[in-house]
Amino acid sequence: MKVHVNIDICLLHGQCVIAAPEIFSFDDNGDLVWVAEIDDSQVADAEAASDACPEQAIIIG
């Protein structure tokens, strides 16, 4: 499955980093980075991050 973040509306709250730290993180510049291709075992975490995103910027599919 693919993880996509709409960076135009992402406000870098980092709620995704809290919900799914194995998939989302901040790099040294403070930019959001994420694992774009996840396996089945990570889908629940990615969905938790997508739910937790205040801007609803995360799309999984």
Added chain:
Amino acid sequence: MYLLGNLKLTGNDRKMKQESQFAPPLPYLDVADPGFSIRSAAVAAAREASWVARTNYGLAVLRYDDVQKMLRHPKLRQGSYRWPALNDVTGDFARWWESMLLSQEGDNHARLRRMANPAFSPKLITSLAPKFTELANMLIDDFAPKGKCDFIAEFTEPYATGVICELLGLPFERWRELADIAGDMGLALGVTFKKDLPTIEAATQRLFSYVEDLVAFRRANPKDDFIGMLINANEDKSQLSDQELMDMIVLAIFGGIDTTRNQLGLAMSTFIEHPDQWALLAEKPELARAAVEEVMRVRPTVTWVTREATEDFTYNDTLIEKGTTLHLFSQSATSDPRVFEDPSFDITAERKPHFGFGGGTHHCLGHFIARGDMTEALKLLAQRVKNPRFDGEVEWLPDSGNTGAIRMPIAFDPA
């Protein structure tokens, strides 16, 4: 580079020289003055002069871009955790305040937030929309025939508390009791914290025993609703202990009532000042969601969030010393002419996001609930409460901190 925070000069020649050469005197805002308003000309002038002002309690960040950056600055932590200690207060309220989600940082905050997230998920909240509508209709039915009401006592307060009852699986009839306890606990946020301590402690103890009974009842009668989700998270006690579960429920009650009550009151007063926008909303109920956002941009109840520097750092060529308190002024930021060319109230305008729910790691956990219940409320009110106008003196909290009306007599044409 000029020095801020404690305004101590360190013996650094370069810094001192630059200070005398470049540093314009920072604007000063007397936020402790009872007449101070976050919407005053003084705040707008300060925002033009500088991105930051000095205040009685530290610094005030005034512009949109800077508030947005500061909300997620890694050298800042949430700043009100020390409030009981600053007031020299200990006890049950202080214990709860210092351990709950908002006062936690780092791994502990992340763990608590992860545990709470499922209860606050947008899917669960969307399913509650019909309940919100039912509650709003019931309240409007009660006062509509009169063509007038105290909008706070007869609508926003029972509505905000009724939503919490719904989340907790309590019958609506319990709302008054819950609102009173939360109100008494809320005294802790005022300047008379220490004097009111006996009332605050009694309310805290009542609320905890209330929540304890509720949890026991729900453990015996499980269901996959809001409170059921929180109880599920507590199955693994190493992830969420019994105490942490109760602290979280108390926070949802404490953090969800006055905020929603005040924000809906501010919505009504804003629309009363813009009758054409109210008529437009009645005509186009699909604008209700945007209306909530626009109200929170121009009249956020949480006029600032508090942060504290965890170490010395430099921002905009300014040294911010460890321990400095910063207030991030949401209303000032979202009326900043640098970003909002025409900042006038317009529910059809495309806007950049407001900061009425804060931002960063402490972004309001209840925002889907608040957005959902306020959307349903405004949608119905615009249909049923036509031409609203003030009908007597409105009583306001100070226009700073957490603001709003405590009494708002209105008259209207029932429809």
